[in-house]
Amino acid sequence: MLCQECGKRPATLHFTKIVNGEKTEFHFCEFCAREKGELIPGTSNGFSIHSLLSGLLDLDPSGKGQTPGAISAQSLRCEECGMTYSQFSKVGRFGCSSCYNYFSDRLDPLFKRVHGNTAHIGKVPKRSGGRIKLKRRLDELKKELQYRIVREEFEAAAEIRDQIRELEKNMAQG
Amino acid sequence: MSNLRFTEHALSEWMRGSGQDSDIVISTRVRVARNLQHLPFPLLATNQQSGEVLERLTKVIEDEQLLNDFGVLHVIPLNEINDLDKQVLVEKHLISPNLASESRNGAVVLTDDESVSIMINEEDHLRIQCLYPGFQVHEAWERASALDDIFESRVDYAFDDKRGYLTSCPTNVGTGLRASVMMHLPALVMTQQINRILSAVSQVGLTVRGIYGEGSEALGNLFQISNQITLGQTEAEIIENLHSVVLQIIEHEKNARERLLNESKIRITDRVMRSYGILSYAAVMDSKEAAQRLSDVRLGVDLGILEGPPSSVMNELNVKTQPGFLQKTFGENMNPSERDVYRAKLIRETLGHTCS
Ligand SMILES: [Zn+2]
Ligand SMILES: [Zn+2]
Numbered sequence: 001m002l003c004q005e006c007g008k009r010p011a012t013l014h015f016t017k018i019v020n021g022e023k024t025e026f027h028f029c030e031f032c033a034r035e036k037g038e039l040i041p042g043t044s045n046g047f048s049i050h051s052l053l054s055g056l057l058d059l060d061p062s063g064k065g066q067t068p069g070a071i072s073a074q075s076l077r078c079e080e081c082g083m084t085y086s087q088f089s090k091v092g093r094f095g096c097s098s099c100y101n102y103f104s105d106r107l108d109p110l111f112k113r114v115h116g117n118t119a120h121i122g123k124v125p126k127r128s129g130g131r132i133k134l135k136r137r138l139d140e141l142k143k144e145l146q147y148r149i150v151r152e153e154f155e156a157a158a159e160i161r162d163q164i165r166e167l168e169k170n171m172a173q174g
Numbered sequence: 175m176s177n178l179r180f181t182e183h184a185l186s187e188w189m190r191g192s193g194q195d196s197d198i199v200i201s202t203r204v205r206v207a208r209n210l211q212h213l214p215f216p217l218l219a220t221n222q223q224s225g226e227v228l229e230r231l232t233k234v235i236e237d238e239q240l241l242n243d244f245g246v247l248h249v250i251p252l253n254e255i256n257d258l259d260k261q262v263l264v265e266k267h268l269i270s271p272n273l274a275s276e277s278r279n280g281a282v283v284l285t286d287d288e289s290v291s292i293m294i295n296e297e298d299h300l301r302i303q304c305l306y307p308g309f310q311v312h313e314a315w316e317r318a319s320a321l322d323d324i325f326e327s328r329v330d331y332a333f334d335d336k337r338g339y340l341t342s343c344p345t346n347v348g349t350g351l352r353a354s355v356m357m358h359l360p361a362l363v364m365t366q367q368i369n370r371i372l373s374a375v376s377q378v379g380l381t382v383r384g385i386y387g388e389g390s391e392a393l394g395n396l397f398q399i400s401n402q403i404t405l406g407q408t409e410a411e412i413i414e415n416l417h418s419v420v421l422q423i424i425e426h427e428k429n430a431r432e433r434l435l436n437e438s439k440i441r442i443t444d445r446v447m448r449s450y451g452i453l454s455y456a457a458v459m460d461s462k463e464a465a466q467r468l469s470d471v472r473l474g475v476d477l478g479i480l481e482g483p484p485s486s487v488m489n490e491l492n493v494k495t496q497p498g499f500l501q502k503t504f505g506e507n508m509n510p511s512e513r514d515v516y517r518a519k520l521i522r523e524t525l526g527h528t529c530s
Contacts, residue, residue, distance in 0.1 A: 010221060012276050030276050031217050081214045093297075096214040097332035097340040100347075107337075107344075114345055116379075117406020120338025122349040123319070125326045 003029035005036070013038065034091045078102040138167050178255055180248075180284055181262040181502060184494045186305065187289035188267070191485030193308015197476045198424050200356045200396070200489060203267070204314040204413075205303040206322050207341045207350035209332040215342040216277065216295045224279035227299045234328040235283055235292070244321065245285050247292075252280040258506060261498030267305065272296055290321065297342050298350075300325065309420065311353050315413050338405065348405030353416050356385055357423065360395040360473045361430035364442075371426060372397075379403045380419055394465030394492065399423070435477060446474030454525050458511075459518035464495050471525075483525065491524055 003011045004027050011027035015038075018024075028038065076085035080098035085106060088094060100107065108118045141164050148157040188201040209215060210230065213223050228251075234240065235247050252260065252273065260274040269282045273296045283292035293301040302321045304314040325331075332340040338348040346352070362368045372382045381402045384392030399420060401412045434442045449470035453459070459467075472488045474480035493499055495517045501508050504516045 008220065009218075010278060012278065034217075081218050083218065091217070092344070093217055093342045094215060094340070094344070095218040097209060097211065097334070100334055100337055100340050110344060111337075111347070111405055115348065115403045115405035117348075117403070119336050120334075120348045120405060122338060122351075122408045123322075125331050125333050126323075127326060127330070 001027055003027060003032050005029070005032035031091065031095075034093070035087060037090070076103055076106065134167060134171050138164065138171070141167070178250070178259050180250070180266075180268065180288065181255075181259045184266065184490045184499060185486070186266055186268065186493075187287040188305040188307050189486055189489035189493065190307040191487075191489060193306060193310050195424050196308035196485060198357055198359070198427050199309035199420065200307075200358055200485070201267075202306045202308065202310045202314045202353075202355050203303060204311065204318045204351070204353045205301050206318050206339075207298040207346045207352075208300040208302070208322065208325065208339055209341065210299050211330040211332050213299070216297060216299065217342055219278070219295075221278060224295050228279045228281055228294055230329055231292075231294050231300055231325070232281070234325055237324070237328065240321075240324050243324070244290060245287075247290070248284050248286075250282050250284065252277055252282065258498055258501060262502050265493055265496040265498050269293060270296060290317070292321070298346070309355060309424075311355065311413050311417050311420075315351075315353060315409065319409070345402075346404050349407070349409050349412065351404055351409055351412055352400055353413055354398050354400030355416070355420050357397050357399060357420070357427075358395055358469065358472060359397055359423070359427050360469050361434050362423075362427050363392075363395050364434065365430045367426065367430060371423060375399060375419060375423070378415065378419060380416065393462060394469045396465075396469070396492075431473075431477060442477070443474075443479050446470050446477075446479045450474065450480060450525070453521050455522065456518045458514045459495075459521060460510075460514050461495065461497070461517065464517055464521065465492070468492060468495075468521075487524065491521065494520060494524075 001011045003009050006029060009029035009031065011029055013028045013030065013033045014026070016023055016025050026038075028036070077083070078095060078099040079102065081095035083095035083099055085103055088099065088103060094100065094103075111118045141160055145157055145160045145164065148154075148160060188203070191200075193199075193202075210227060213219065213227055216224055216227075219227070232249055235249060240247065252269075255263075260269070263269045263282065264271050264274050266288070268284060268288060268291045270293065273280050273282065273293050277295045279295050281294040283294070284290065289305055291303045291305065293303070302318050302325070304318045304321075306314045334340055339350040341347050341350055359368060362371060375382055379402050380399055382397055382399050385394070385396040385398055399416070401416055403412070407415075449467035453464075453467050453471060468488060468491055471480065471483075472485065475482065475485070475488075494503070497510075497513055500513050500516050500520070503520070508516065
């Protein structure tokens with residue numbers, strides 16, 4: 001049975017409620033249940049953490065978004081999974097790993113409050129982690145270096161060469 | 175899969191009552207949360223997507239190297255076992271209530287001795303757990319990390335240079351690491367020092383909750399202490415912080431036990447022997463009373479007031495007297511008052527065999 005709210009995901013939560021004196025059956029997926037604030041049995045601990053979190057998320061750290069040009073939190077949306085920031089603040093969970101990028105500006109204050117920190121300093125996956133990104137950046141820089149040299153822009157080329165050396169040093173250490 | 179071997183018996187590796195300081199630290203658990211790249215977290219995944227997660231992770235588990243290093247791994251899809259077996263797995267702490275009730279394409283992977291439990295499609299795609307008896311946080315972390323390395327060499331994790339391992343819940347991001355120990359702290363409760371100590375613990379980035387029972391009311395004086403912070407500390411720092419705080423709690427509990435023995439030996443003896451007597455002869459026993467009296471007997475054995483049963487039997491009894499396990503042992507569809515009768519029977523028989 002599909003969730004009656006989104007019609008996309010299978011319903012895993014089934015319950016009956018008395019609405020206006022009438023018994024009504026509900027069938028929700030976990031996401032929609034959380035968004036509607038329905039309690040999920042067997043997850044009482046997790047749930048209270050999430051309600052607490054969503055309390056934190058509702059706080060607008062930048063005042064009221066008065067800064068000119070600032071994107072309001074409500075309009076933020078993850079293009080990958082479709083979750084909006086306001087859904088995230090209700091549910092207390094990210095929809096996919098790209099949410100971290102799309103909501104990035106809003107996350108520092110949240111992480112600061114939950115963890116006291118904003119950046120990871122622990123384990124890094126050897127294969128798919130930091131090294132891959134460093135290497136990609138290195139490849140880009142090398143291409144650009146060739147480009148500058150061909151066009152005889154030697155000052156810019158020297159700068160890029162310095163950046164390449166720095167990166168290579170980091171990679172050798174890391 | 176009607177004869178699931180993991181729910182036929184109660185005893186798991188973590189209940190063995192061995193390991194360092196096992197009179198106070200019953201067990202250690204370390205889990206790491208990981209997700210696969212380019213697939214939405216289980217909360218938003220379609221059936222097809224969570225099926226793909228299951229398939230890709232199961233493929234890693236069937237890998238030879240993993241078999242060599244960790245022994246046989248049994249993959250148990252949650253939709254192939256009945257609700258009672260799920261409940262028993264929850265009571266043995268091998269799966270979370272969330273995996274049992276909410277997961278789609280969920281599975282648990284267990285080693286023969288149940289010291290490794292890998293959950294697939296829980297809140298995150300992958301949760302690697304190591305459960306050890308006694309106080310073994312470093313050992314449990316090393317094993318979980320070694321398993322993590324094997325998965326990492328076969329699948330691409332969702333990882334970000336700044337935020338680390340990306341998880342569904344913001345409280346797990348970074349290391350994805352949750353290390354916890356289950357502690358039996360009856361003397362700190364009796365001497366009314368527990369609240370002071372627990373609030374001190376929460377000041378240093380750790381959380382405490384009761385193992386059984388809701389909120390701060392910890393049934394059976396069993397507490398779970400775990401790290402709260404997962405971002406901005408290395409795994410080694412997290413493990414070491416937990417380790418040093420738990421060492422201090424052990425010290426406080428030992429002192430409180432000594433004080434009880436020195437200052438009120440007759441009262442503590444009376445309490446232990448009363449509980450032992452009631453457990454040995456009662457015909458009806460609800461779960462709350464059982465937890466409290468089993469805690470008294472455990473303390474009595476630790477203090478040398480009472481001989482036997484060994485802590486492995488006590489750990490096993492805590493699990494065996496849970497509703498799911500009772501029904502598994504004595505027959506399904508018991509109502510709560512029938513369970514109380516069978517709980518009393520089970521405890522009577524167990525203590526009768528092991529106490530002198
Ligand atoms: Zn839905
Ligand atoms: Zn997303």
